[in-house]
Amino acid sequence: MRLTSESVDILVALRRQLEEALRKPKEKRRWVMVIDLRKCVGCNACTISCKAENILPPNVTYRPVLEEHLEENNRIGRRFLPRPCMQCDNPPCVKVCPVRATWKQADGIVVIDYNKCIGCRYCLTACPYGARSFDFGEYYTDQTPQFMPYENAPSWEYGRRWVRQKNKSPVGNARKCHFCLHRVENGLLPACVSSCIGRATYLGDADGNTLVSQLIVSPRVMRLKEYLGTEPRVYYLL
Amino acid sequence: MKQKIWLWALTIIILAIGCYGLYSRLFSGHLAENYGNYVTWGIWVSAYLYFIGISVGSFLVGTLVKQIQKISRLVALATCLGGLLAIWLDLGHMERFYRALIYPNFSSPMAWLVWLYILYFILLIWINYSNFRKGAEENSGLTSAGVVLVLAIILSSSSLFALTIAKPSWNTAILPLLFLSVAITSGGASLAILTSILGHEDKTLLVLLKRLVLYSLLLTAFIEFSEILLAVQSGIPEHYEVARSLLAGRYAWPFWLGVVVLAFILPTVLLLPLQSTGTKTVGGYISLLIGLFFLRFLFLVPPQSVASLKGLENAVMEPRYSYSYLPSIGEWLVTIFLCGLVIAVVLAGLYKFKYLGLAEGEKNKEAKINV
Secondary structure (H helix, E strand, C coil): CCCCCCCCCHHHHHHHHHHHHHCCCHHHCCEEEEEECCCCCCCCHHHHHHHHHCCCCCCCCCCCEEEEEEEECCEEEEEEEECCCCCCCCCHHHHHCCCCCEEECCCCCEEECCCCCCCCCHHHHHCCCCCEEECCCCCCCCCCCCCCHHHHCCECHHHCCECCECCECCCCCEEECCCCHHHHCCCCCCHHHHHCCCCCEEEEECCCCCHHHHHCCCCCEECCCHHHCCCCCEEEEC | CHHHHHHHHHHHHHHHHHHHHHHHHHHHCCCCCCCCCCCCCCHHHHHHHHHHHHHHHHHHHHHHCHHHHHHHHHHHHHHHHHHHHHHHHHCCCHHHCCHHHHCCCCCCHHHHHHHHHHHHHHHHHHHHHHHHHCCCCCCHHHHHHHHHHHHHHHHHHHHHHHCCCCCCCCCCCCHHHHHHHHHHHHHHHHHHHHHHHCCCCCHHHHHHHHHHHHHHHHHHHHHHHHHHHHHHHHCCHHHHHHHHHHHCCCCHHHHHHHHHHHHHHHHHHHHCCCCCCCHHHHHHHHHHHHHHHHHHHHHHCHHHHCCCCCCHHHCCCCCCCCCCCCCCHHHHHHHHHHHHHHHHHHHHHHHHHHHHCCCCCCCCCCCCCCC
16 A cells, blocks of 8 residues: 555555554554654644643653754754654663563564553663653642642553552653554554644554655655664654 | 760761651652752762762772771671662662562663672671671681672672763773772771771771772772863763863862862872871871762763753753752752761671670770770
8 A cells, every 4th residue: 555645644644554554463563753854843732742642740751842953154943853762673771671661562662561660760861862751740730729630630551541649650650652552552643643733743664565664765864873773763854 | 985975966966867858758759859850860879879889898998908807897788778778769669679689680780780789788797797796707708709799799880880872971891990999999998987986006907998098099080080081082072061061060069179179189188198197097088988979979960961862951841851950958868867877887886896895806905986
């Protein structure tokens, strides 16, 4: 199947290809993300939708957008670079976890078992992309006149129901982007992909004739800190 | 008698002050602490490195200098306890630490360390128990096992940082040597203070300890400045930024005052000439021990204070996504509590030794401990 932006909206194409990939066994899928930096306008919609989707507390952000100011010959430019977890094929965070609480799945996603994580934060230190955060147990509306119940709404990360409570996971754990695996496995695109107003983010199976498989061999492609040998699964189009 | 009460009173005051920090950590979790998502390890991890360094260093020095072997084992136990408690309090889920024993991931140096610390701690308890109960010579097999464990701990704890490719200034093969030299310096200085306070009259021993401390300090300074020189000269951005923050940036004052003056210059001035003893010498050792805490802190924090990607420093406007770090009051109080705990264990051990007449390693000489 060959679907391109000329024939149908990118999101529709990605969704169809996602459904097709889900028909394959898990170990045959190879999720990759492609981010077209020319299309990114730095609106932070992906950051916010990710926060909302995963009910993220203060000081936990899975997908910040990095902003770079460029200046040359009195000309000013800005470049935006969304930074999800790179889902590295050789993930430094997995190697250092002392309790095997984080690992790389057959489909390529690096996951965390919150109930196993001891909160040593070694993985945060080891990630060259700063993609992991620690849940300190904070709330946005704590110590305000009214605590907002939405902060205790359940999130569905890794397909399980998580309600943040004192001393209970995911509080006290390392947390990170997982390409919205709970949505993807149910045929939905990740929140960041769905909410991108510039259609700058793509997610799909790198195996087969898919949109992402075409994009990742583009000469415009680059990956962050490739020299470290981490083999990121997030590709940027320059 | 007066001195004994004074020392204990001071220790109890330190513990009482520190108790609030402990209370805050145990009942409010990590909310009151200032480390974040970029500077993930703060003063508690520095304290862990510091205490474990003293522990393994005093074990090695005590093995080399037989006269102070028993006291060295006591110091090793007390500081090991302090170090392990520091790292335990730093965990997000303290109750799950057992998982590192049951489900270890041996590709992680942290998992190696958990096993090594368990064995080391058991060994220290066993040796100290034998010293208290029997006062007999230490079993050479236990000593050898201890030395092997100590060397493995030094290698593993330095590997924990050196294998982190995300932090170029840690990613160096010289780190195990730096950890070894800092351990011997800090362990030797702690034992030398105790030996001086206990009024040991064996001049040869005092000079030997001083020589050991000064030589290892020289090696520490050499490694430290080689690292900085290479970072500055090579100009590799992330590495260079760490050196710049130490020499003229955010961490300049703790570096120049804490490391250069307190750890390197002042002790060298106060400890020389080798034959000198008394308050000046003790002052030199105390300055050295304070300076080495700065050294551990500055080894740990500045490499975490450099953005790993351009733009990351301003990408999230939330307080814990910050590259600057200053310990909170709670963190300081816990650190003070740990210091008090280590001193209390050492004092209690010395108190016990006094009755056995073993404080100076000589059964026929009455220990001159007023604790």
